[in-house]
Amino acid sequence: MKISARNVFEGRISALSSGPVSAEVEVTTTGGDTLVSTITQGSVSALGLVVGKPVVAVVKASSVMVMTDGSGVKLSARNCLTGTVKKLAVGPISAEVVIALPGGAEIFASVTRDATTELGLHEGSPATAVIKASSVIIGSRD
Amino acid sequence: MKISARNVFEGRISALSSGPVSAEVEVTTTGGDTLVSTITQGSVSALGLVVGKPVVAVVKASSVMVMTDGSGVKLSARNCLTGTVKKLAVGPISAEVVIALPGGAEIFASVTRDATTELGLHEGSPATAVIKASSVIIGSRD
Amino acid sequence: MKISARNVFEGRISALSSGPVSAEVEVTTTGGDTLVSTITQGSVSALGLVVGKPVVAVVKASSVMVMTDGSGVKLSARNCLTGTVKKLAVGPISAEVVIALPGGAEIFASVTRDATTELGLHEGSPATAVIKASSVIIGSRD
Known part of the structure; x- marks a missing residue:
């Protein structure tokens, strides 16, 4: 497959x-x-x-949200996986974020370009992948 | 958060x-x-x-659809919020649409570039945000 | 509508x-x-x-995944529709894939640019649209 x-x-x-x-x-x-x-x-x-x-x-990468500063917040999304931004590819509208988890897995998220700026994402920054x-x-x- | x-x-x-x-x-x-x-x-x-x-x-913006001319149609999507296109950013494949609601809220939708053309979206045009x-x-x- | x-x-x-x-x-x-x-x-x-x-x-096109080489795999996604890639539009981050089904219908999928490369998608190649x-x-x- x-x-x-x-x-x-x-x-x-x-x-x-x-x-x-x-x-x-x-x-x-x-x-x-x-x-x-x-x-x-x-x-x-x-x-x-x-x-x-x-x-x-x-x-699907487009189903993954990226959260930072999540302390004190509980989400109904059952999957919140915290790691470190490994790679960031930014296009004119869309962007792709790769988050490396402590166990070795990597999660791909498709988000908007604006979101990467507002969250201040860069390689090495902590980030949480949120998946319903x-x-x-x-x-x-x- | x-x-x-x-x-x-x-x-x-x-x-x-x-x-x-x-x-x-x-x-x-x-x-x-x-x-x-x-x-x-x-x-x-x-x-x-x-x-x-x-x-x-x-x-997530990618979960929001944009509908126009919705009269006479009922959708299973429980959330249909009608307002006015406030901003439109169009890339080579993707586009971002911001819809302003009467109550003051704004809804961001990520759609395809082709969809914005086919729906004839422009700033000021009426549009409905559809969210499952x-x-x-x-x-x-x- | x-x-x-x-x-x-x-x-x-x-x-x-x-x-x-x-x-x-x-x-x-x-x-x-x-x-x-x-x-x-x-x-x-x-x-x-x-x-x-x-x-x-x-x-929504962003809810459609594209699968190839799906033999021997069963997915919980209830909708797996197999056809042929009819059109492929590739942007810097995103891509749009149109799959033509045998019955004449066409399915639009928004995927990442990288996915189209890894799956080796091109016009005429077989592909399955996977929809939850x-x-x-x-x-x-x-």
């Missing part, structure tokens, strides 16, 4: 809870990070998802 | 309904606009969300 | 299942493709959605 989504994390399902339509899947990546995903119950069945199953968690659970896709190789 | 999401609205929770996995949160902003958000039930608990609680509603409830993040400062 | 979302598909509701907060709507397009959407139960009521009702399925059900908006004209 090759996918345009810049973020593909290998891991295993570490928790799973289901409702009548939606389900919540927690993936612990090989780098030790945790990603929560909400998917449909239909996908849980179709992919045969159970705790312990190896999966990939896929996140509904933006995380689960993939299975079998 | 500084966040790359271009849209951060201060407000209070005006309604809240919960399911086993998902919950629906309605925020009335200080400008008098209403935003509906679907988040996980886990986030409702983690943030201690109740009606009346002051929160921020956060929306699942694209709205709730933040709490305590 | 004119909307910045690049993907607007005419069709009819072919299946509908509801939970307390969320609902899953399946739309069969006039081109014969099937799109699954998760929306709130409130929207199902507000739009009066029932099986057989003519609707439009709306998807939560990224599909349902519109009704009455």
Whole structure:
């Protein structure tokens, strides 16, 4: 599989809870990070998802927000992963930010050019990747 | 908190309904606009969300669509906020549209360059920001 | 209705299942493709959605991922539509990919410039559009 989504994390399902339509899947990546995903119950069945199953968690760069100075704030977004800006590519309207996490993983975020300025992002600065659970896709190789 | 999401609205929770996995949160902003958000039930608990609680509603610009000539159409997107194009920045592929709402709030939308042409957007033209409830993040400062 | 979302598909509701907060709507397009959407139960009521009702399925280009070499992979994303790259427009950071489906429909995807290179996308190459059900908006004209 090759996918345009810049973020593909290998891991295993570490928790799973289901409702009548939606389900919540927690993936612990090989780098030790945790990603929560909400998917449909239909996908849980179709992919045969159970705790312990190896999966990939896929996140489009445009679904990733970048936060700085997050102390004292709690967000409904279930995934807040703090690291360091490794790379910054700025275009006329859009920009791409790569955040390196302590466990070795890298997260790509597509944001607006203005956001990089307002947040004062530069290589080496601390930053938190914020991802809604509904933006995380689960993939299975079998 | 500084966040790359271009849209951060201060407000209070005006309604809240919960399911086993998902919950629906309605925020009335200080400008008098209403935003509906679907988040996980886990986030409702983690943030201690109740009606009346002051929160921020956060929306990434790339999650905002722009609609014109919307009469006679109903959308499942719970948030349709009509105002006037205040600013338009157009790049080679992407464009940024700022819509000013009657209550004083501004909404940033990242769209394609082609969309701005096809919709005939220009400063001063009427436009509706369309946002799915699942694209709205709730933040709490305590 | 004119909307910045690049993907607007005419069709009819072919299946509908509801939970307390969320609902899953399946739309069969006039081109014969099937799109699954998760929306709130409130929207199902507000739009009066029932099986057989003519609707439009709306998807923002930035919500569409592009996959190649997808054999042996199952994704939780409910919508995987395989076709051929018809057009490719590449900017400094962003790129737009148009995928033509066998039934005649076209799907627009906004991806990063780097993704188009890594996937080796070019006009005529096979590609799959991957869309999460939560990224599909349902519109009704009455």
